[in-house]
């Protein structure tokens with residue numbers, strides 16, 4: 605199974621740029637830009653960039669983003685980090701990736717929201733030239749930011765829609781900032797024709813999943829772990845064909861589930877909920893898509909047929925230009941044929 609997992613064609617819909625910075629790159633950028641890091645060695649830095657084993661909540665996990673963000677304030681840094689992330693994914697045979705980031709978190713040293721989008725887009729485009737990957741951007745709004753700030757992010761996303769940006773997202777502290785605070789933001793996104801995905805049912809209840817769909821126009825749900833709490837919400841996702849972007853390792857770390865064994869991914873898959881498999885944050889969660897697949901094989905009895913199913917569901921749910929989907933599906937089929945699965 606291990607060799608098969610390495611070679612499986614993969615697709616990633618839920619991946620945060622600032623959670624996926626290579627430690628060596630952070631060190632390089634810090635040196636280049638004269639930023640002092642709280643670590644004496646690469647090993648120490650790597651440890652500081654990861655969620656600690658003692659992590660007890662999403663709020664605590666979110667603290668791990670402060671360090672990488674210090675070094676993600678210039679076009680050079682964003683372009684390089686985006687390129688490297690897409691290259692890392694391509695090495696795992698990821699054929700399509702949606703990289704999300706909150707442009708406002710990158711404006712501390714004078715970059716504008718649009719500069720941030722242009723820089724990430726340039727990095728992804730560079731990786732597309734060098735590898736076989738297709739890479740797109742999702743513009744993230746932060747739950748703790750004001751409605752005005754998030755509206756600015758959505759307007760910027762609209763400007764780049766079809767030019768690298770394929771959607772908008774709401775992320776951050778779900779426990780203290782419920783989705784309805786940002787209803788207006790995603791109402792606007794919908795009016796502007798931008799596909800919406802919302803983190804919900806991770807550090808908050810299934811009611812947030814319902815709100816995300818009914819009031820924030822979500823076409824996909826980030827995590828949605830706690831969907832089991834509400835049969836009505838399950839029915840809603842089923843009726844509207846709304847899939848979940850699941851990130852198992854991240855959910856264990858943020859205590860969205862009590863333990864790995866209690867993760868509902870297998871039961872959701874069996875109940876016909878549109879499960880997709882994602883890494884969330886490669887560096888912060890110390891994972892990648894290959895490790896996530898391995899975890900599913902080892903602990904949730906995922907077989908080749910299950911991996912095929914989640915890939916097809918992810919291709920269907922991708923925000924990529926619709927005309928690219930048949931080509932993407934063909935690529936996957938070709939590789940499955942080669943693997944004889």
Ligand SMILES: O=c1[nH]cnc2c1ncn2[C@@H]1O[C@H](CO)[C@@H](O)[C@H]1O
Pocket residue numbers: 620621622623662666669704705706709744775776777803806854884885
């Ligand atoms: O799993 C998650 N749940 C909620 N918010 C997250 C998660 N991972 C990252 N971020 C938040 O999204 C921001 C932009 O990428 C990150 O800075 C982090 O605060």
Ligand SMILES: [Zn+2]
Pocket residue numbers: 618620775803826884
């Ligand atoms: Zn996330």
